[in-house]
Amino acid sequence: KNEVEQSPQNLTAQEGEFITINCSYSVGISALHWLQQHPGGGIVSLFMLSSGKKKHGRLIATINIQEKHSSLHITASHPRDSAVYICAGLFGNEKLTFGTGTRLTIIP
Amino acid sequence: EAQVTQNPRYLITVTGKKLTVTCSQNMNHEYMSWYRQDPGLGLRQIYYSMNVEVTDKGDVPEGYKVSRKEKRNFPLILESPSPNQTSLYFCASSFSSWGAFQDNEQFFGPGTRLTVL
Numbered sequence: 001k002n003e004v005e006q007s008p009q010n011l012t013a014q015e016g017e018f019i020t021i022n023c024s025y026s027v028g029i030s031a032l033h034w035l036q037q038h039p040g041g042g043i044v045s046l047f048m049l050s051s052g053k054k055k056h057g058r059l060i061a062t063i064n065i066q067e068k069h070s071s072l073h074i075t076a077s078h079p080r081d082s083a084v085y086i087c088a089g090l091f092g093n094e095k096l097t098f099g100t101g102t103r104l105t106i107i108p
Numbered sequence: 109e110a111q112v113t114q115n116p117r118y119l120i121t122v123t124g125k126k127l128t129v130t131c132s133q134n135m136n137h138e139y140m141s142w143y144r145q146d147p148g149l150g151l152r153q154i155y156y157s158m159n160v161e162v163t164d165k166g167d168v169p170e171g172y173k174v175s176r177k178e179k180r181n182f183p184l185i186l187e188s189p190s191p192n193q194t195s196l197y198f199c200a201s202s203f204s205s206w207g208a209f210q211d212n213e214q215f216f217g218p219g220t221r222l223t224v225l
Contacts, residue, residue: 035214041196041218041219042218042219043200043219044216045214045215048212086150086151094156094158095156095166095167096151096153097167098151098152099150100148100149100150
């Protein structure tokens with residue numbers, strides 16, 4: 001069964017803190033995606049990873065294929081980073097299975 | 109501006125009354141898909157389309173239909189809506205399928221909140 005699990009479900013931190021959100025998945029994914037869902041509901045694609053690490057601004061995503069685990073890091077967190085972060089495993093080339101999301105709140 | 113539009117954004121209807129949620133993209137994308145998002149369950153794929161006249165079922169296709177007659181449009185049809193289809197629906201598009209290219213950015217529509225009474 002294709003499964004993707006995220007932790008934690010909810011995360012509250014002070015502005016400036018280093019944030020880590022975790023995602024684990026079952027065997028067989030060909031890639032892993034990270035998405036951001038804004039408080040208003042809009043969804044934005046952040047990263048797609050099949051190996052190694054990617055960086056965009058203050059966001060860093062890593063994946064460890066052997067351990068079946070990916071992490072999303074946010075450096076120097078800011079209240080505007082408050083959102084729901086969703087990981088999704090690509091099984092085959094077309095079908096995604098999504099995690100249930102991590103709700104991040106950054107307090108000024 | 110590159111975008112995916114959905115209409116309507118909000119809809120309250122009654123059981124059994126056929127409805128269509130439209131989705132349109134202006135980026136000449138080949139791949140389009142529909143998702144529903146429910147509390148505690150996350151996003152789940154309903155249907156997807158690799159190109160014009162090519163559609164396939166996702167994980168939760170029951171009770172839904174789609175069509176892809178033109179590249180830009182991918183409407184979601186509920187022939188006989190039921191209360192368990194109350195959900196937040198998202199349409200998304202990309203140049204190709206989710207896994208085809210490393211930097212294949214996915215674009216999401218703003219969402220349609222559907223309530224079936």
